[in-house]
Structure formats: C-alpha cells, structure tokens
Amino acid sequence: MSSTGSPKTSPSIEVTAPIDVIASEQELVIRADLPGSSVELIDVRFDEGTLSLRATIPPRQLESTAYLLREFAPTVYTRSLEIGEQFDLDQVSADYESGVLTLRLPVVQAKKPRRVPITGG
Amino acid sequence: MPLRDLLTKSPKEEPSESAVKKLKGEMERIFDRIVDEGVHLHDSFFGSTGEWLPAVDVSETVEEVIVIAELPGVDPATLDVTIQGQTLAIAGEKKPRVLASEEKVHETGCRYGCFIRRVTLPVDVDDSKTDATFANGVLTLHIAKVVTNPGKRIDIQAASAPFPGDDPLASTSC
Known part of the structure; x- marks a missing residue:
C-alpha cells in the first residue's frame, strides 16, 4: 500500500461551523474552530447586519492513501449570524491561529448626550 | 459541554x-x-476518554504509519504523545478563555477540556523514528514501521553422488 497517486477528488461535506459568541459592552468576540484551514481559504462577510463565515478544509492526504481509520472528510464550514448594525466594521479584526478563527467586532460607541447651555436675560 | x-x-x-x-x-x-x-464507530468512540475526542485519521504506507489529529486551539507544547506497544495515545487539554466579569457568553459551540485519544496501530513501530508537526490546529505524526528481517535464504548444494538405491534416470515430480 502506498500514499502516492493523484490528489484526492472526493467531494467536500458542508458542516455548520462550531462557534463561541462572547459579548461585552465594548465588543463582540466570535471564535470558530476551523482546524486545517488557512487564511486564504477563509471568507468572512458582513451584509445588512448579518455576518457570514465560510471556510474550506482541503484534503490532507492523497486519493490512494490506505486508510485504517478515517474520521475526517474534506469539509466546508459555514455559518451565518444576525449581529445587527451596532458594530464598527472598519475596526473589525480577524485572526487565524492554531486552527481557530477569532473575530473581534468593536461596538460603535454612542456619543454621550451633551447638555446645551441656554443663555438669556 | x-x-x-x-x-x-x-x-x-x-x-x-x-x-x-x-x-x-x-x-x-x-x-x-x-x-x-x-x-468505524467502535474505534472512534471507545478506548478513549476525556471531555471531548479529537477526530483522527490513521493511514499507512509501506514504510510508516501516519496519524492526523484535529486539535484546534490546543497549545502543541502541552500535548503528550506516547507509544506503548501498538497503542498510540494523544493527550492534552484545550483550555477555555477566561472571561472578564463584564463578558457574557451567548453561544458555546467549540469544545474544551481534557482529552485522551488512543489509537491501535496496525503493526509494531519504531518510536525512535517519529516525526511530529503541528500546523493550523492539526497534528501530523509519521511513525516508522519496524523493519522485520525477511529471513536469509539457505542455498542447498546438490549431492556430488546419488544416494544408494536412487535411480539417477528416474524423473521427479512435486
């Protein structure tokens, strides 16, 4: 048995990405387990208050691999979340490290109400 | 959970x-x-313990056994990989982030906690010839198989003279 041969062509399965969502007054943090992906294969979009995530996990071995136990398949992780419009999308940060994507969405800080001084006689 | x-x-x-x-x-x-x-459910869910079970692939070539484990968010420095006989064990912990007092959890879909994933290897392996890499939350182990001695062929010399009673002209069959 050998692992040489043409690249794997088996189709990907689509799976809902497991995520953690943590909120504070300052920001919303979304963390997704996406093992085996890469920065180039992850797509995050915001559209009308909805965050959409799509990450591809490519094949890790060749088509001719002699598997004894197989629990992984080429996967496309997807997730869609309605998060609203209260975030500063220009300040969103995204970091992919050790197979975990972390998104930080800062909350737009509402301007404090200002008292208008009234002058008069 | x-x-x-x-x-x-x-x-x-x-x-x-x-x-x-x-x-x-x-x-x-x-x-x-x-x-x-x-x-194979019996391999996936039994013989391993912990708060979650990392998914693994096990495959082999002529020279080695390859084990790939999904470990997103696990610090590779904390991983403990051991081989005992034909059993490989991958142990570790995925620690959850410590929350600040003002933070509220809205959803927890990621898995955290300790794990031990054991895998039965198909053959004896040479644990001194193991290569381990960790990239993007995936651990890949290349473990060399033990090279077994194929045995030495012993040449048989033909007798210089036939045994007494043998008919040198008789044909043989087997």
Whole structure:
C-alpha cells in the first residue's frame, strides 16, 4: 500500500461551523474552530447586519492513501449570524491561529448626550 | 459541554436550548462522517476518554504509519504523545478563555477540556523514528514501521553422488 497517486477528488461535506459568541459592552468576540484551514481559504462577510463565515478544509492526504481509520472528510464550514448594525466594521479584526478563527467586532460607541447651555436675560 | 453531561441529567431537568442545539450539531457531524466516510464507530468512540475526542485519521504506507489529529486551539507544547506497544495515545487539554466579569457568553459551540485519544496501530513501530508537526490546529505524526528481517535464504548444494538405491534416470515430480 502506498500514499502516492493523484490528489484526492472526493467531494467536500458542508458542516455548520462550531462557534463561541462572547459579548461585552465594548465588543463582540466570535471564535470558530476551523482546524486545517488557512487564511486564504477563509471568507468572512458582513451584509445588512448579518455576518457570514465560510471556510474550506482541503484534503490532507492523497486519493490512494490506505486508510485504517478515517474520521475526517474534506469539509466546508459555514455559518451565518444576525449581529445587527451596532458594530464598527472598519475596526473589525480577524485572526487565524492554531486552527481557530477569532473575530473581534468593536461596538460603535454612542456619543454621550451633551447638555446645551441656554443663555438669556 | 460534553455529550455525557447531557445524558446524565435527571429526567426532570430540561436541557437548555443551546445544549440541545449543540447535541444536534454533534449528531449531525457524526452522521455526516458515517454516511460520507464509513467511520468505524467502535474505534472512534471507545478506548478513549476525556471531555471531548479529537477526530483522527490513521493511514499507512509501506514504510510508516501516519496519524492526523484535529486539535484546534490546543497549545502543541502541552500535548503528550506516547507509544506503548501498538497503542498510540494523544493527550492534552484545550483550555477555555477566561472571561472578564463584564463578558457574557451567548453561544458555546467549540469544545474544551481534557482529552485522551488512543489509537491501535496496525503493526509494531519504531518510536525512535517519529516525526511530529503541528500546523493550523492539526497534528501530523509519521511513525516508522519496524523493519522485520525477511529471513536469509539457505542455498542447498546438490549431492556430488546419488544416494544408494536412487535411480539417477528416474524423473521427479512435486
């Protein structure tokens, strides 16, 4: 048995990405387990208050691999979340490290109400 | 929350909506793998312990056994990989982020906690010839197989003279 041969062509399965969502007054943090992906294969979009995530996990071995136990398949992780419009999308940060994507969405800080001084006689 | 935490709740205690959603997600993941890949459940779910079980692939070539484990968010420096006989064990912990007092959790779909994943290797391996890499939350182990001695062929010399009583003209068959 050998692992040489043409690249794997088996189709990907689509799976809902497991995520953690943590909120504070300052920001919303979304963390997704996406093992085996890469920065180039992850797509995050915001559209009308909805965050959409799509990450591809490519094949890790060749088509001719002699598997004894197989629990992984080429996967496309997807997730869609309605998060609203209260975030500063220009300040969103995204970091992919050790197979975990972390998104930080800062909350737009509402301007404090200002008292208008009234002058008069 | 591990699946077993859901199963050990008393009948009167209703699981939360997020726990049910998580259980549904886990079941979908398991069935996806069964349908698409023909997963061997007995290998996947027994003989391993912990709060979660990393998914693994095990394959082999002529020279080596290859084990690939999904470990997103696990610090590779904390991993403990051991080989004893034909059993490989991958142990570690995925630590959850410590929350600040003002932070509120809205959803927890990622898995955390300690794990031990054991895999039975198909042959004896040479644990001194193991290569381990960790990239993007995936651990890849290349473990050399023990090279077995194929045995030495012994040449048989023909006797210089026939045995007494042998007919040198008789044909042989086998």
